[in-house]
Every structure is written in C-alpha cells, then in structure tokens.
Amino acid sequence: MTQTQSTTEPAATASIAQTVGAVLAQASAAANPDNPQDAAEIQAITDAMVRLLVGIPLRSDGQLTVKSLAEEAGLRRNKLTHKHTGLKDLFYALIRAQDVQPKAADALKRNNNELTARLKKAREECDQLQTQVKQLVRVIQVLEVENHQLRESAGQDGVVRVLHQR
Secondary structure, rough: OOOOOOOOOOHHHHHHHHHHHHHHHHHHHHHHHOHHHEEEEEEHHHHHHHHHHHHHOOOOOOOOOHHHHHHHHHOOHHHHHHEEEEEHHHHHHHHHHOOOOOHHHHOOOOOOOHHHHHHHHHHHHHHHHHHHHHHHHHHHEEEEEHHHHHHHHHHOOOOOOOOOOO
C-alpha cells in the first residue's frame, strides 16, 4: 500500500467520529442534565477530531496527536488523558484505520526534501571551494620559492632586475 492510498477514507473515519461523539454527548447530557459542560466538551472534542481527520485544522498544527486534538478542541490536554479517555482511544483507533500521513506531514516531507537538496548543493560548492583553496595554496608556495630564489640570485644591493628575453 502506498502512502497516498488508505484503508479507510478520511471522510469515513470523520463520520464515525461524528456519530460516536453525538451519541456520547447525548448520553452525557441525559446522564448529567445539571452538568451540560461534559456534553459540550465531548462535542468540542468530536468536532476537533473530524477537522483533524479530514485535514482541515482551525486552531492547531494539524498533526494527529492528542496535543493537537486538545488544541483543536480548545481544551487542556488532561481533559483527554484523564477525563475523556474513550474519545482519545477512539481518535487513535481512527488514525490507525486511516493509515495515512496528515497533510502537515506531507508539507514537512517536501520541505525536508528541498532542504536536503540545498544541503547537498552547498556541500558540493564547499568541496569545490576547498579544492580551489588547495590549488591556490600550492601556487602561493611555488611563487614564494621562486621569489626566494630570485632574491638569492640578486646582486649585493638586493634589487631584482628583470632581464629581457629575446
């Protein structure tokens, strides 16, 4: 299976999350009519799951993690790790069912490939420059030897005279 294919479509997993969330929110509202906050949290988590699974985050980085799910839902992460653990487990199960990378991971991979290519090019340029530096060092050494020889062959006054060649 390639990374572009999936065992379950994002829309299907989002639909499952929406259905389960709606049932849980109704059950919570019926069980605790005096505390509607639980039902609102469940609905917020469910809506966040749907957005992340479909790949359209509003408040988070779009990664398929509990941290991103909590950010997307506008809740603290401990609400998922301690209070609504069933929704957290459902989220992870739906991610495994999708078996695809999120859009944010695709963008990161493209960025990584671009940076790797730029790094390769920079290393090649660095190697070329190092080769040129070594060549220039050899030229300088040869010129220093020739200069030293010319000074030694110069007369007493130390002035080097260029002789015209015919």
